[in-house]
Amino acid sequence: MSVRVLLPNAFQKHTNGAKEIQSSASNLPQLIDEIEVTFPALKTHLRDETGNVRRFINFYVNEEDIRFLGNEKYAFKDGDEVLLIPSIAGGCWPDGQTRFAPNCKCSCCSYCGQEECACY
Amino acid sequence: MALSYELCCRECGKRYANQPLSICDECFSPLEVVVDLDAAKKTVTRESIAQGPTNMWRYQALLPVPEDYVPQTPAGWTPLLKAPRLADRIGAKNLYIKNDAVCMPTLSFKDRVVAVALANAQRFGFDTVGCSSTGNLANSVAAQAARLGLKTYILVPADLEAAKILNTQVYGANLIRIDGNYDHVNRLSSQIADRYNWGFVNVNLRPYYAEGSKTVGFEIAEQLGWRLPDNVVVPMAGGSLITKIRKAFKELIALGLVEPKDVRFFGAQATGCSPIAKAVKTGADHIEPQKPSTIARSLAIGNPADGVYAAKAIRESGGWAEDVSDVEIVSGIQELAETEGIFTETAGGVTTAVTARLYAHGRIKADDLTVSCITGNGLKTTDVLAGAYETEEAIRPRLTDFENYINEIKELNELVSGGGNVR
Structure with missing residues (x-):
């Protein structure tokens, strides 16, 4: 079984630029452990001093907030897409550079968002 | 500080230079703007403010925009009205309405936050701006971006009121209806903001955007003759406004412009979407997200970004939060219109009905100086009154x-x- 995990720009400073991983975790606690093993640098940023996952980090499974699916009890299904998003996070630099991801997708314009720009 | 303001993490306190960034890269918590009040103290006086324009930019020195910024949109400076007839009806004796139903240019308090957000979008060099919105923000971003010549992409839940959709499209904005609720729209906005080089007013520009709400608090104090009220009743969607009115009062106290006072803050939500009110009532330190089901669509945010801070501000101030049913919301709209001649949208119906309940339950005393914040205009949500009146x-x-x-x-x-x- 495998789920696709998408990481936000905000994490990439701590993940050497990795934007997604494949995981064989079967639930949320396992997934968080796996992320921390894969990206040790992320660990201290992901949890607070008491060891809990920071409260502003949201998890979504196939567009649904995992808290509506049973949270830690939800069993991942093969092919699930898991999305991590800190509340209100997101953003690129206007000049095509982002603070976290040096190669923000489209550098020619603000519109197409494609890796290979279709705006010419 | 190089400038008189910068970004600061609300949890770990890490400071950041001004940039289009909304969360801390250390603890992934929200950032907010801190204004250098010591510097402001030297220049900001009641007189200097009075000499400013009759709009929100009279407080420019306390807002996160460059010193030489020339405002393009005269938003704010809305009426603060004594409300004796509504007061009579609900058992109040000293009630005021802060009427942002007539905020310019798009008839909601969102004109204030957008004015500050777009000033920063221009400063950071964005040629395109966007937002996720329950309607009022969409209207305001569309209108003000048109005035500034910025391109716009605006994401809204598909079931939005027809008037709010039209009032976005008319300005030439690219309106994208999303098959989902606001929380779905908001999540998608975060992903889009990660990928596209746009200034999302309530994502990567959020710290600046939110500061615009302080002007509601500045105006209340100035319009009361430079004093603070006993209580403020504020509608809550994402929960930002109530925290920023409180921040505004604290800044005025720190600047010596008003006498110190512990103002109580009261939050208003619709029962069909009341995650913050629930947290206040249960004493929880976290927000349990909800799936919204209410006619107050402008407040229908089930996972409010500033929810924990709103609940904390209410509790710390000695206030309370209440939520009211859809039937009470419509009655609230009608009561405010019939008694004070103010036609508000559903969010204002929520605030009015909650205000009435707070008096009825003795949470607010009759003689207290109380300000009820009306944040949007009834012409945008006339659908909820369909069938209420015969032709x-x-x-x-x-x-x-x-x-x-x-x-x-x-x-x-x-x-x-x-x-x-x-x-």
Whole structure:
């Protein structure tokens, strides 16, 4: 079984630029452990001093907030897409550079968002 | 500070230079703007403010925009009205309405936050701006971006009120309806903001955007003759406004512009989407997300970004939060219109109904100076009043017909008043 995990720009400073991983975790606690093993640098940023996952980090499974699916009890299904998003996070630099991801997708314009720009 | 303001993490306190960034890269918590009040103290006085324009930019020195910024949109400076007839009806004696139903240019308090957000979008060099919105923000971003010549992409839940959709499209904005609720829209906005080089006013520009709400608090204090009220009642969607009014009062105290006072903050939500009110009532330190189901669509945010801070501000101030049903929301709209001549949207119905309940339950004392914040205009949500009023049959243009008609109405009214309260 495998789920696709998408990481936000905000994490990439701590993940050497990795934007997604494949995981064989079967639930949320396992997934968080796996992320921390894969990206040790992320660990201290992901949890607070008491060891809990920071409260502003949201998890979504196939567009649904995992808290509506049973949270830690939800069993991942093969092919699930898991999305991590800190509340209100997101953003690129206007000049095509982002603070976290040096190669923000489209550098020619603000519109197409494609890796290979279709705006010419 | 190089400038008189910068970004600061609300949790770990890490400071950041001004940039389009909304969360801390250390603890992934929200950032907010801190203004250098020591620097402001030297220049900001009641007199310097009075000499400013009659709009929110009279407080420019306390807002996160470059010193030489020339404002393009005269938003704010809305009426603070004594509300004696509404007060009579709900058992209050010293009630005021802060009426952002007539905020310019798009008839909601969002004009304030967008004015600050777009000033920063221009400063950071964005040529395109966007937002996720429950409607009022969409209207305001579309209008103000048009005025500044910025391109716009605006994401809204598909079931938004028709007026709010039209009032976005008319400005030439690219409106994208999303098959989902606001929380779905908001999540998608975060992903889009990660990928596209746009200034999302309530994502990567959020720290600047949110500061615009302080002007509601500045105005209340100035319009009361530079003093603070006892209580403020504020509608809550994402929960930002209530925290920023409190921040505004604290800044005015720190600047010595008003006497220190512990103002109590009261939050208003619709029962069909009341995650913050629930947290206040249960004493929880976290927000349990909800799936919204209410006619107050402008407040229908089930996972409010500033929810924990709103609940904390309410508790710390000694205030409370309440939530009201859809029926009460419509009654609230009607009561405010009938007593004070202010036609508000559903969010204002929520605030009015909650205000009434807070007096009824003794949470607010009759003699307290209380300000109820009305944040949007009723012309945008007329659909909730569909069927509330009959369209009378036309009469012929003759005096006898008119008099017959008047007599009929009188009889009907006597019948109604004799039959008790029918509404």
